[in-house]
Amino acid sequence: MPDGDYIDGSMGPDTRVGVVSALDTAPTPSTTGWCPFAEKKPVPHFWEGRGGFNVKAVVLHIAQGSYEATYSTFMNENVSAHFCVAKDGRIAQFVSIDDTAWGNGIVKNPSWSGLIPNQNPNLYTVSIEHEGFYTEQWTAAMYVANMKLLQWI
Secondary structure, eight states: OOTTOBTTOOOOOOOOOOOOOOOSSOOOOOSSSSOTTSEEOOOSOEESSOTTOOOOEEEEEEOSBOHHHHHHHHHHSSOOOSEEEOTTSOEEEOSOTTSEESOOOOBSSOSSTTSOTTSOGGGGEEEEEESBOTTSOOOHHHHHHHHHHHHHO
């Protein structure tokens, strides 16, 4: 396996080009770990806290399914992410960013120096799922919502 490849067989980075519109309002910080403009949909699969780590990265995923199915999966399987962005721009939050979601696997031979070898990256990352499939382009509403969420994080 080449350096930097994910054990889970990731499809690699998304290299599609898109346009992000300007945001009309600045995100509001939170002291609770819950995003004030996201729909709060807590799930049971997470660890409280971050094991002494601080957030140092955000991992963007493609859900390989619908916005609604993502929530169902996180309620019924031992996986989770902090957020999901829908094609129409809605944002759901499943886990507080102060806690550890279970969406990012261990990386063998990381090529990014920010990854800590043999340490679970869930402890120091925030994960965002995006409705749809890896073969589909994001909608304009997804780009805007994703950018607003990243600025809030």
